[in-house]
Amino acid sequence: xxMYNKMIQAQGLAVIEPSSQFQLFPFYxxxxxxxxxxxxxxxxxxxxxxxxxxxxxxxxxxxxxxxGHEITGVIEKRGDKVSRKLRIGDKVGIGCLINSCRHCDLCxxxxxxxxxxxxxxxxxxxxxxxxxxxxxxxxxxxxYVVKIGKDMPLDASAPxxxxxxxxxxxxxxxxxxxxTKIAIAGHGSLAHIAIQMAxxxxxxxxxxxxxxxxxxxxxxxxxxxxxxxxxxxxxxxxNKFHFILDTISNNHDIVPYLELLKFEGTLCMIGMRPTxxxxxxxxxxxxxxxxxxxxxxxxxxxxxxxxxxxxxxxxCDFESVPASSEDILAAYERVLKDDAKCNYVIDLTKGIA
Numbered sequence: 202x203x204m205y206n207k208m209i210q211a212q213g214l215a216v217i218e219p220s221s222q223f224q225l226f227p228f229y230x231x232x233x234x235x236x237x238x239x240x241x242x243x244x245x246x247x248x249x250x251x252x253x254x255x256x257x258x259x260x261x262x263x264x265x266x267x268x269g270h271e272i273t274g275v276i277e278k279r280g281d282k283v284s285r286k287l288r289i290g291d292k293v294g295i296g297c298l299i300n301s302c303r304h305c306d307l308c309x310x311x312x313x314x315x316x317x318x319x320x321x322x323x324x325x326x327x328x329x330x331x332x333x334x335x336x337x338x339x340x341x342x343x344x345y346v347v348k349i350g351k352d353m354p355l356d357a358s359a360p361x362x363x364x365x366x367x368x369x370x371x372x373x374x375x376x377x378x379x380x381t382k383i384a385i386a387g388h389g390s391l392a393h394i395a396i397q398m399a400x401x402x403x404x405x406x407x408x409x410x411x412x413x414x415x416x417x418x419x420x421x422x423x424x425x426x427x428x429x430x431x432x433x434x435x436x437x438x439x440n441k442f443h444f445i446l447d448t449i450s451n452n453h454d455i456v457p458y459l460e461l462l463k464f465e466g467t468l469c470m471i472g473m474r475p476t477x478x479x480x481x482x483x484x485x486x487x488x489x490x491x492x493x494x495x496x497x498x499x500x501x502x503x504x505x506x507x508x509x510x511x512x513x514x515x516x517c518d519f520e521s522v523p524a525s526s527e528d529i530l531a532a533y534e535r536v537l538k539d540d541a542k543c544n545y546v547i548d549l550t551k552g553i554a
Contacts, residue, residue, distance in 0.1 A: 207232035213267035213336030223526035245334035246271030246359035269334030296362035350511035370498035379403035387448035388414035518543035525554035
């Protein structure tokens, strides 16, 4: 357990117990060490997993709890041994990863997010416990910071630290490219980013979603669509796709997707669904299909993703949310109702209410 002596006053929005209202919460960050940077937080995206942490759905939350892992801001202070690549005033981002062992095989392979000793927010492995991004500032080792291009807005960049890297990593792992027939299932922020990235990679992009969301998907660059209510059209598309990216976070049947896959096709699930998946194993046996998952990415890949998005002008659609309990909880309700057509990003530049 790591301890720090010098501290910096911070303020955040915290819940004191599961599902309570947010309240103004003064707490401390550690002062920057030789390899640390202190970041003034400008924006923090709202993720479905924030809600899980607040409600203690995973039974590992510690209270008081300040959520948030899609953090963007500006470097305010830096340690004397920080790389020259990070300077005071630089635009930067911090995702869910704030520490790892850095010497295991996974860390050496730039997969720090999979390290058995990786650290995220609200864990007691570092004391004082590192609170999340619904707050005024944060101190973190330079290794876990990514630079954000001058042409990329900090507010629109925040969701890329979770949504963006989850999609980018999955597409890169499976070498999605010009000869790939890909279907993207879902209509939320993961799907929106996936359409844009897959299009830039040169894939032939089909979306699988409800009729009311087709227009948005086609505007983002999808070439084809399968409406979930058109069973005949879906049946005609059997054995068509090399790869299906399932971005849906609620409970749903994956069997129709297995029917859509070609021989030796892959279904990759990146939506954090709450229950087990059930399907007949015969699909895997007779078509030699693969079902896999992916989540987040290592630091090197995260920086590559930001550089890629900057080069190709890929951004998340978002709605700005004032830093108040009422507004954040209203955004939570829309996320839970699957009523969110975009990401929600908390604006911390105007202070915390």
